[in-house]
Amino acid sequence: MMLSPYRRVLAAPGALLFSATGFVARLPMSMVGLGIVLLVSDATGSYGLAGSVAAAYVVANAGFAIVIGRLVDRLGQSRVLPVAVSLCTTALALTTWSVEADWPRTTTYLLAAVAGAAIPPIGSCIRARWSHVLDEPDGVQTAYALESVVDESVFILGPIVVTVLATWWHPVAGLAAAALAGLAGTLALAAQRATEPPPHPRQLPPADGADRDSAMPWALVATLTGICFALGMVFGGAEVATVAFADEHAAREYAGPLLALWALGSLVSGVLTGLIRWRRPPATRVRWGVLALGLTMLPLTVISSMPLLGLALLLGGFAISPTLISALALTEQSVPRGRLTEGMAVLHTGLAAGIAPGATLTGVVVDASGAATAYAVPAAAGLAGALLAFAALRDRISQENPLETGPSTG
Numbered sequence: 001m002m003l004s005p006y007r008r009v010l011a012a013p014g015a016l017l018f019s020a021t022g023f024v025a026r027l028p029m030s031m032v033g034l035g036i037v038l039l040v041s042d043a044t045g046s047y048g049l050a051g052s053v054a055a056a057y058v059v060a061n062a063g064f065a066i067v068i069g070r071l072v073d074r075l076g077q078s079r080v081l082p083v084a085v086s087l088c089t090t091a092l093a094l095t096t097w098s099v100e101a102d103w104p105r106t107t108t109y110l111l112a113a114v115a116g117a118a119i120p121p122i123g124s125c126i127r128a129r130w131s132h133v134l135d136e137p138d139g140v141q142t143a144y145a146l147e148s149v150v151d152e153s154v155f156i157l158g159p160i161v162v163t164v165l166a167t168w169w170h171p172v173a174g175l176a177a178a179a180l181a182g183l184a185g186t187l188a189l190a191a192q193r194a195t196e197p198p199p200h201p202r203q204l205p206p207a208d209g210a211d212r213d214s215a216m217p218w219a220l221v222a223t224l225t226g227i228c229f230a231l232g233m234v235f236g237g238a239e240v241a242t243v244a245f246a247d248e249h250a251a252r253e254y255a256g257p258l259l260a261l262w263a264l265g266s267l268v269s270g271v272l273t274g275l276i277r278w279r280r281p282p283a284t285r286v287r288w289g290v291l292a293l294g295l296t297m298l299p300l301t302v303i304s305s306m307p308l309l310g311l312a313l314l315l316g317g318f319a320i321s322p323t324l325i326s327a328l329a330l331t332e333q334s335v336p337r338g339r340l341t342e343g344m345a346v347l348h349t350g351l352a353a354g355i356a357p358g359a360t361l362t363g364v365v366v367d368a369s370g371a372a373t374a375y376a377v378p379a380a381a382g383l384a385g386a387l388l389a390f391a392a393l394r395d396r397i398s399q400e401n402p403l404e405t406g407p408s409t410g
Helices: 004-010 015-026 028-044 047-075 077-100 105-118 122-133 137-168 171-190 218-248 252-275 282-302 306-334 337-369 376-392 394-400
Strands: none
Touching: 004 015, 004 137, 004 252, 015 028, 015 122, 015 137, 015 171, 028 047, 028 077, 028 105, 028 137, 028 171, 047 077, 047 105, 047 122, 047 337, 077 105, 077 122, 077 171, 122 137, 122 171, 122 306, 122 337, 137 171, 137 252, 137 306, 218 252, 218 282, 218 306, 218 337, 218 376, 252 306, 282 306, 282 376, 306 337, 337 376
C-alpha cells in the first residue's frame, strides 16, 4: 500500500519500459569520467593528465547539453538521440584508442570533448516522457521522485562497475562498458515511439511579436540554474573533502563507501518524496531543501571520526533528492511543454558547471587547512544557494499559493 503511488505511475502504458531503458542509458553519467581517469592514469602514470582529459569531457557536456536538449524538443527524441549517442560512442572509442596508441595529447582532449558534447541528456528526456504520459501533477511529482532514485542508483552502481572492470580485468574495459551501456540503452529508448513527446518545431511568432506559447521564463530558469550551480559546488566539494578525510585517516579505500552513504541518504529521501502528497509548492521546497543541504555540511567541519562522518553524510544526503525533485517539478510547471527538455538541460548544465569550482576550491582549503575545514566550502556554497532561493523565489511561491504571502514558514 505504501508504494502504491509508484505502482500507479509505472502502470501507465510504456512507462516501466522507458524508465528501465533510461536507467541503462544513464549509466555513462557515473562511469565515463571515472573510466577516463582510470584508463589515462594507467597508460601514462599521470593523474594530472587523467583529470584534465576527464575535465574536457565534463566541460564539453555542460556546454552542449542545452544545444542537444533544444534539438530534442524541436526534432524529437527518436531523431536526435540515435545520432547523438552514435557520435558519443564513436568519440569514446577513439579516445580510448588515442590513449592506448599514445596519440598526441591534443587529439585525446579533442576526442574526449566531442564525446562529452554529444552525450544525450537522458535524464531530461525521461522526465519529458513522464510529463507527456501523465496528466496529474501529483503523478508527475511521484515519477520525478522515481527518476531521482534511478539517478542515485546509477551513481552508486556505475563507479563500482567501472572500477571493478578497469582494475580487475583491463583499463579499457570500464570505459568500454560505459559506452556500450549508453549506446544500447539510448537506442532502445529512442525506439519507443509510443511514449515519445511530440516534437515542437519552432513556429513563427504571432503578428504582435509575442511568442506566448514558447517563451522561456528565463528569470526563473536563471534563478534555478544558479541554485543548481551552488548544488554542484556542494557535490564537487564534498567529494574532494571526503576523499581527503579518508586519506588523512590512512583509509583511502573507505572514501567510496563514505560517498555511497551520502548517495544512500539521497536515495531513501527520494523514495519518500514520491510517497508524500505535498501541500507546499515546489518553490518553497526548493528554498528549504537547499538551506538544509548547506546546514548539514556545517557539522562535518568539526568531525574527526570516520564513523561519525559516515553518519553525518548519510543524514545530509536526505536533503539532496527532495531539493532536486522540487527544482525539476518547478521547471516542469513553468517551462513551455515544447521546451521542457531544453529547460531541464539548462538546470543540469548549472549543476555540472558547479562541480569543478567546488572541487577546486575545496582542494585548495584541504592543502592549506585539512579535510575537515574544507567542508566549509560546500557548506558555504549551499548557504549561498539558499540565499539566492529565498531572495528570488518568493514571487513564484506567492503565485503558486496565494495564501502564502506573509513570512514563510517553509
